[in-house]
Amino acid sequence: MNTQASITPDQHQPIILTGDRATGQLHLGHYVGSLQQRVQLQHQYQQNILVADMQGLTDNGHNPQKVADNILNVVADYLAVGIDPKLTTICLQSAIPALAELTMYYSNVVSIARLERNPTVKSEIQSKAFGRSIPAGFLTYPISQAADITAFRASLIPVGDDQLPMLEQTNEIVRKINTIAGKNILVECQPLLSKVARLPSTDGKNKMSKSMGNTITLGADSKTISQAVKSMYTDPTHLRVEDPGCVEGNIVFTYLDAFHPDGAYIETLKQQYRQGGLGDGTTKKILEQCLQDLISPIRKRRADYLNNKDYLIEVLKSGTEHANQQTQQVLTDIKTAFGLNLF
């Protein structure tokens, strides 16, 4: 089987790099925030998706099994939503040595102070309460991310605006390495900003996380979806059906906006809810049906793929081989420019 058969490296097509940390199953937040978009992008660009197990280890260094267990889950999620390995290179970070090697070279042109100033890393350090015990790999992961992006010569990176400082850091490294090399080996990248607002968690308060139980994964069973919708945060002042209710900040309507195929219908529901006379039981029933319809076929395909792990491994292996060819070339270019390519 050659899952890469139709990927032709067209030099005129811009290259995209995107990916996910392999630390859990993907959920509805990933679906609206990036997966849907990737299904479209694969037709217009050379799209590479990195299963970022090494990055997953930067804050799970003592629990590699958590990362290992999720690699094939993530690949199954990709295929289940319609990412096509014939159009998209799906590859495994830990199996691409050039990424680690480039990280080593880049580490010498980035100061610790610069890393500590990175706003994205700063806020992540705070949220993880690492303090001074922050692992070296975590503080330096923007360097590793720059290695990922540049190794694929990616010029377009789909991100949320909270990730813009990471791309700035990458482009700083690109300019430094090109200056040292005396030629433009590396390519600067630009964000491809998502138009979709970040999906809130079902409790409307905390960041989505499996441990908080406030997320709906792409493999969620029917009962879990039902319970998740029932427990969703709505408008706490909307006590009786006949009371006027607030749509803003009402998670049920946020999800309806994000997932219901009929936008006009949702607008009439909103109007009714604002005026009074529409109960949360009804809106939740509509949302639940919509999410059951969305997730049911994904869950089915996902389960089928996970029943055929050999196929998932083959997809990942084939994509990784393709990625190794691309990334080795960038590494070789840098080593040659640095005078280190002796044999």
Place this chain on the structure above:
Amino acid sequence: MNTQASITPDQHQPIILTGDRATGQLHLGHYVGSLQQRVQLQHQYQQNILVADMQGLTDNGHNPQKVADNILNVVADYLAVGIDPKLTTICLQSAIPALAELTMYYSNVVSIARLERNPTVKSEIQSKAFGRSIPAGFLTYPISQAADITAFRASLIPVGDDQLPMLEQTNEIVRKINTIAGKNILVECQPLLSKVARLPSTDGKNKMSKSMGNTITLGADSKTISQAVKSMYTDPTHLRVEDPGCVEGNIVFTYLDAFHPDGAYIETLKQQYRQGGLGDGTTKKILEQCLQDLISPIRKRRADYLNNKDYLIEVLKSGTEHANQQTQQVLTDIKTAFGLNLF
């Protein structure tokens, strides 16, 4: 040509890892401090010598040419002093991907605070006046060094006592990774402490460095050796030949002790110098002759090797292939234990 023909990986022979940063020509300090010892060790141990170009880049990130230019110089120095590629694996750090990959894994179990506490790194940071602009690669190089040592399963590391904190750091990583892996994949290492005191610079004040002009390289020409000895720091209170002189801290005597083959003769000279009646001109002449005799054949062999760069590259390539086999095995063992060895 197979320069590795006689290296048989005897499991019962302890493994040594040693090496040098490829940032300059090796000098007399290296000769008495480590090179002489390595010529002996290669008969008793499985000795690996790493030409540490990646480590050289950690504080030369903006000047890779300096490192690149010195790789073959260092290999020529090794061969010229008698290190035999049939007995010792001479290999190039940047051409061994497993070292970078292991560094990435280890980075997740070492905190930034722990690195900043490392006394060796601390004093090096001070001496280099990096301040907050210390490159990430420099602060984290003890992790990379741990990768080097463990990738070769080296249990004996020839070091000066200033390097002991680096080995402590390595063994901490070894224990952490073995705990996470659930089995003893990595081997703890022990120092093989050099019995020879560190050779002072010819000016007796500063650390030896090419830019200070206070060192004698193994390729130094006859005139340079002569000038270096003439400018050597002796006893500033020893003004006239008939005055009693001090031997302690007198660089000429320190070098005579280190390099003159006839220890008994040097003892009589010391006695005479202490009593008065022996001039610095005479002691310097004796030292110069001794150093000319030592360096002349090394310089000759060194130049011959450098005239045959293809041979030097072949030695390095062959040793690196051998090293890649060894180090890939350790990497595979860790990836397998971590559940990341999918294909």
